[in-house]
Amino acid sequence: MxxxxxxxxxxxxxxxxxxxxxxxxAMHAVPGDPLMNxxxxxxxxxxxxxxxxxxxxxxxxxxxxxxxxxxRGDFGISFTQQNRRVNDIIREHFPVSAILGILAIIxxxxxxxxxxxxxxxxxxxxxxxxxxLLVILGISVPGFVFAATGQLALVHVNAIFGVKVxxxxxxxxxxxxxxxxxxxxxxxxxLLTRLMRTSMIDVMGEDYIRTAHAKGLSKxxxxxRHQLRNAILPVVTVxxxxxxxxxxxxxxxxxxxxxxxxxxxxxxAVQQLDYTVIMGTTVFYGAFLVLMVILVDILYGFIDxxxxxxx
Amino acid sequence: MTDxxxxxxxxxxxxxxxxxxxxxxxxxxxxxxxxxxxxxxGESGCGKSVTVQSLMGLIPMPPGRITHGRALFKDxxxxxxxxxxxxxxxxxxxxQDPMTSLNPTMRIGDQIAETLVVHKQYSRKHxxxxxxxxxxxxxxxxxxxxxxxxxxxxxxGMLQRAMIAQALACEPAILIADEPTTALDVTxxxxxxxxxxxxxQDNGMSIILITHDLAVVxxxxxxxxxxxxxxxxxxxxxxxxxxxxxxxxxxGLQQAMTSNQQPDRVLSPIPGSPPDLFxxxxxxxxxxxxPHAMSVCAExxxxxxxxxxxxxxSRCWLHHELAPVHNNPVRRP
Numbered sequence: 001m002x003x004x005x006x007x008x009x010x011x012x013x014x015x016x017x018x019x020x021x022x023x024x025x026a027m028h029a030v031p032g033d034p035l036m037n038x039x040x041x042x043x044x045x046x047x048x049x050x051x052x053x054x055x056x057x058x059x060x061x062x063x064x065x066x067x068x069x070x071x072r073g074d075f076g077i078s079f080t081q082q083n084r085r086v087n088d089i090i091r092e093h094f095p096v097s098a099i100l101g102i103l104a105i106i107x108x109x110x111x112x113x114x115x116x117x118x119x120x121x122x123x124x125x126x127x128x129x130x131x132x133l134l135v136i137l138g139i140s141v142p143g144f145v146f147a148a149t150g151q152l153a154l155v156h157v158n159a160i161f162g163v164k165v166x167x168x169x170x171x172x173x174x175x176x177x178x179x180x181x182x183x184x185x186x187x188x189x190x191l192l193t194r195l196m197r198t199s200m201i202d203v204m205g206e207d208y209i210r211t212a213h214a215k216g217l218s219k220x221x222x223x224x225r226h227q228l229r230n231a232i233l234p235v236v237t238v239x240x241x242x243x244x245x246x247x248x249x250x251x252x253x254x255x256x257x258x259x260x261x262x263x264x265x266x267x268x269a270v271q272q273l274d275y276t277v278i279m280g281t282t283v284f285y286g287a288f289l290v291l292m293v294i295l296v297d298i299l300y301g302f303i304d305x306x307x308x309x310x311x
Numbered sequence: 312m313t314d315x316x317x318x319x320x321x322x323x324x325x326x327x328x329x330x331x332x333x334x335x336x337x338x339x340x341x342x343x344x345x346x347x348x349x350x351x352x353g354e355s356g357c358g359k360s361v362t363v364q365s366l367m368g369l370i371p372m373p374p375g376r377i378t379h380g381r382a383l384f385k386d387x388x389x390x391x392x393x394x395x396x397x398x399x400x401x402x403x404x405x406x407q408d409p410m411t412s413l414n415p416t417m418r419i420g421d422q423i424a425e426t427l428v429v430h431k432q433y434s435r436k437h438x439x440x441x442x443x444x445x446x447x448x449x450x451x452x453x454x455x456x457x458x459x460x461x462x463x464x465x466x467x468g469m470l471q472r473a474m475i476a477q478a479l480a481c482e483p484a485i486l487i488a489d490e491p492t493t494a495l496d497v498t499x500x501x502x503x504x505x506x507x508x509x510x511x512q513d514n515g516m517s518i519i520l521i522t523h524d525l526a527v528v529x530x531x532x533x534x535x536x537x538x539x540x541x542x543x544x545x546x547x548x549x550x551x552x553x554x555x556x557x558x559x560x561x562x563g564l565q566q567a568m569t570s571n572q573q574p575d576r577v578l579s580p581i582p583g584s585p586p587d588l589f590x591x592x593x594x595x596x597x598x599x600x601x602p603h604a605m606s607v608c609a610e611x612x613x614x615x616x617x618x619x620x621x622x623x624x625s626r627c628w629l630h631h632e633l634a635p636v637h638n639n640p641v642r643r644p
Contacts, residue, residue: 207408208412213368214369215398215399216398216429216430217425218429229416229417230414230416304416305461306461
């Protein structure tokens, strides 16, 4: 198990290095640079600024400086936001995105497993048909529609009850998180529901379920102890990539609900070619996702004994 | 019979399919004697598995349906809804493919212990210890270590031993073995059969053995029921079935089987195939393949007739007193 984790971590470090290098050169290949955003800069001022940020150096040298800074955990200072260090931006805004993303994943996973199991048990009957209809909606409707609809719904609910049941936008308390997390997790929940349903139906036809019936176990016991765990396996497999989809896809939801997450800075930086912020956020997100995928793989090993040994 | 532990009467099972209703089992009756082995033999699709699965409540409903019959075990009808407590407790079952019949994500020991926890209210610890000693009884080496392993760490033969340990956990009065050795190679087959015999002698339990392997029947069975097209066509002691086959189908089977006594005999297969159970024939199901078929066979279903003074019975018109005696292969003076 230890060797397995060590191997995965090493592969992760290489992945992150690759992400950093690819992003660095791709970014510099884009025409223009961060200084273009400042209007009417004279040549002299421009030269001074380039010298100050090291942009006049050859690209190879810039790359080496960037990598050595990165290894020391320093991503430099933002070009567009005066005197803000990239590390500070990440430190202040990432936790917001992370909490939102984790809450969304939890809602999506629990919901997906629950609805998926339910639809499998009620296969081809009314609950199944109703839920599967909603699932198709959840998969095909884009996130910003749900975000706007969710917000609108909150406005009406608050108006009907005359009290603030849940805040419509903003950030700070747990009640602020619920609606955006739900909206963010909805697409993933729909996907997981479908996956869980198929997987559950497969498991229900397995020989060992017949054995469980022959042992005279109650339906509840067979469901909880024999069907659920085996049916969850494929769901856990896609959880890693889904975490990445949710955390990077969070920008729209963060924007609609006015949440001070990292996503906004990420997109803004790309628009303004803010080199240091792009590099910092990309490498950081990359590292985070690699870590999540490793965590999911380890989790998988706990659920499926066959994976544990072969690793 | 007074020492009958299980008596099945007029069992009929149907399945709804896209092609129509399949009458898989039609009016099957048999008795299981305490401490003995009853073998139910027949070719694929003759309803032998469906018969025992209905006793264990394993018929998926829908599409399955038990339309008729009773199966009395200690005055309780196994076909009624309240019989779940008997399954796994007083009746254990093992299956054809041990590789897929155990839960892949649960330790072997836990799977065996589960039955004891549910039916005998053992504590977890007590049930675990019992599971280890059950594995030891089924000759699994290092049972303590093996109990903590998962099915994928076992070989096929060992898994079938574990299945037997699981089925016997609550010391059932009846063990149902549905083709227990079909998926195993021949040497392992012999070991598993021997294990079942020893455990039967130790526990005094009865076994219902489903198989299409007549060699296994000859080795294991006391009583035999031959099934064909959803019906029992002949039933009797193992000697009766092998040495005095009374039904033309059983005679055909014996003709198609190799024998040590006559190594040079030419084997003759039974021509044709079993009838379509979507619409079972009006008369005898074997009539189209039977070399001795008479006009009555196509019109009226035959009934089980006593062949001799013992329990030997056969479902054939040739046993009828009005059947011609000349060239009659089944009537003995």
